[in-house]
Amino acid sequence: MNLTPKSTKHYIHNALHDERLRNAVNKATQTSLSKSKSIKDQIPYWQNLRYRAHSIKKQVMENLDQYLEQFEKNCLANGIHVHWAVDAEQARNIILQIARDKQAKTIVKSKSLTTEELHLNDFLIENGLETLETDLGEYIVQLKGEIPSHLTAPALHLNRQDIGKLFHEKLGAPYTEEPTALLTIAREKLRAKFLAADIGISGVNFAVAQAGAVCVIENEANARLTVGLPKTHIAVMGIEKIVPGYKELATFLKLLAPSATGQKASVYVNIIGGAPYPKMHEGPQEMHVVILDNGRSRILADPQLRETLFCIRCGACLNICPVYQQVGGHAYGWVYMGPIGAALIPQYLGEKEGRYSPFASSLCCACFENCPVRINIPHHMLKLRNRIVDKGYSMKIEKFGIAAWAFLAKHPCLYRFATWFPGKFQLLLPKGMAFPAPGYFRQRALGLFDPKGFRKRFMQLQKK
Ligand code: SF4
Known part of the structure; x- marks a missing residue:
């Protein structure tokens, strides 16, 4: 798309x-x-939680350099490989290089808007790697060749009839619009891919500086399979994802699920602090974290707009x-x-x-x-x-409108005429018909102008 x-x-x-x-x-x-x-x-203390979350984010952003260094140090201590990417191109190349080093053929992905920002899927596919989204909504939009239409519900713009048709056309499944049947179709396709994948790429909801761990939140367990089954896990995060410790993480966990999906808590909260089984023959043996800037430090340097990084x-x-x-x-x-x-x-x-x-x-x-x-x-x-x-x-139309108004405001005679004319012109229209105004007014009623004109009406009102 x-x-x-x-x-x-x-x-x-x-x-x-x-x-x-x-x-x-x-x-x-x-x-x-x-x-x-x-x-x-x-939740009676909901507003307090909101204020607390705001102040945590403010404090983190004001000291982000220190938290990032702390996060890196603790990740390295946990055996996680840390990569810094200044922009999207560098991040894409880092991930491709890891895939090449691992001689990977298949990649499964989960829960990552940041990788959408990198256009990572297209890039990896162009470089010969089969790359598949595993979050159900993301899987649907990938099949449809679209980008997500919502931050937490990527296929929110589609109804079950659309999805039934899509699965029929793209996967050859018999048409159904029954949600459980649709889910079963997707699950059957995805399970095989999880088992065959060489690399799992996930996003990061929060990065815990004191622990050197990342937190990935989900409801479907596909992120759990993405980070837990392939031999290599790559987590991609923006620099703003840092929280100082688990105490602060708890505040955000209390806020996230009620705001995002209307749940008390998310079904799975995965906290990953390194590849747990390097000596075992299954599960992730290596973990990488790619920390992405891609314009964020520019926003951070702007005190008036920095708050947008709190999201x-x-x-x-x-x-x-x-x-x-x-x-x-x-x-x-x-x-x-x-x-x-x-x-x-x-x-x-x-x-x-x-x-x-x-x-x-x-x-x-x-x-x-x-x-x-x-x-x-x-x-x-x-x-x-x-x-x-x-x-x-x-916009040109806006520039023209403001320039026209400024010109009239500097010429009182013309201004008087411009505010008098619509009321008189309206008298020529059939009774009760509003002034013709295209676009904005097509679906709204524009009030009738006073035939006396704006200035007369204003002076009369003032006298009253
Ligand atoms: S701006 Fe606030 S409400 Fe909107 S997605 Fe970000 S955290 Fe949620």
Whole structure:
């Protein structure tokens, strides 16, 4: 799927007219929201947890260099190979080199948005390595040739009929839309791949500095098989995934499941501190951690936007966002979507490339209220809008509108005419018909103008 933030206008238009997509996204987000609310209501100290998580992240980001060094030192002590990657290309090459050293042919992957950021699947496949996603949602979107449309539910935009058709077309399975049967089809295909895989690549939810261990959270146990069956495990993480110790990890674990999936706790919390069985003939004998920067230290150096690195990728801001609910995740054009994606895209891809993203928001602040780490996403979007406008990257129509208004504001006679004219023009229209305004007003009623004109009406109101 070749989406970019620039090329998504067409997708947004189609998404708004695709009733099936909108129903699927709406149903999934509403279900998540109601499950999440009912769990959070049972946690009386929920708000305290949010404040605590925010302050932990703030403290970590302010001392990230020290925590990363501590994490590396403890990983090495645990026998884990640590690799540092400045950008996506370096990370891809590190992983390819490990695969070549191991003479690997098959790779299974699990739970990693960071590797989506690297376009790792395509790269490994181009280099002759069979690479398969094993998380059910990721497996479905990989089969469909798409990117995930949600941070925690990658195939949220598809309903079970879509998945039944996909499995029938791509896997040759008899058509079914029964969830258990669909699951069985996927499981049968994937089990064989787990057993044959030479390397397992996983993401990292949290990296525990004091322990030199990574934490991978899941519900399906596919991550457990990915990191536990192949001989080599490679964990890929962004530098922001660090937490100081297990005590702090516990705070995030309490927040993540209720926010992400509306569960009290995730089904599996895997904590991996090295390859456990180097002398045994099965299971992982070697573990590597690839620590990725790819623009993160630039965000870290920006005190106004640093907070966007606090994200734990729970997807709660997506579920509650009225914009995401209408168009789904592909409309954002990149691997991070929804409100947090809209704030991250210009920071990762550059303000020119990502100039439309921060405007894909109604600034209703629901994302901030729902974020377990209290990231003030609307504030960051405003900041980014400000910078995009300052650099001259705003849309042509917007530039024209502001320039026209500035010109009128400097010429009172013209301004008076411009505020008087719509009311008079409206008199020529059939009675009750609103001023014709394309686009935005197609689905909204525009109020009638006062035929007296704005200035007269304003003065009359002032007198009153
Ligand atoms: S910004 Fe907050 S709500 Fe959104 S995904 Fe990140 S942690 Fe979750």
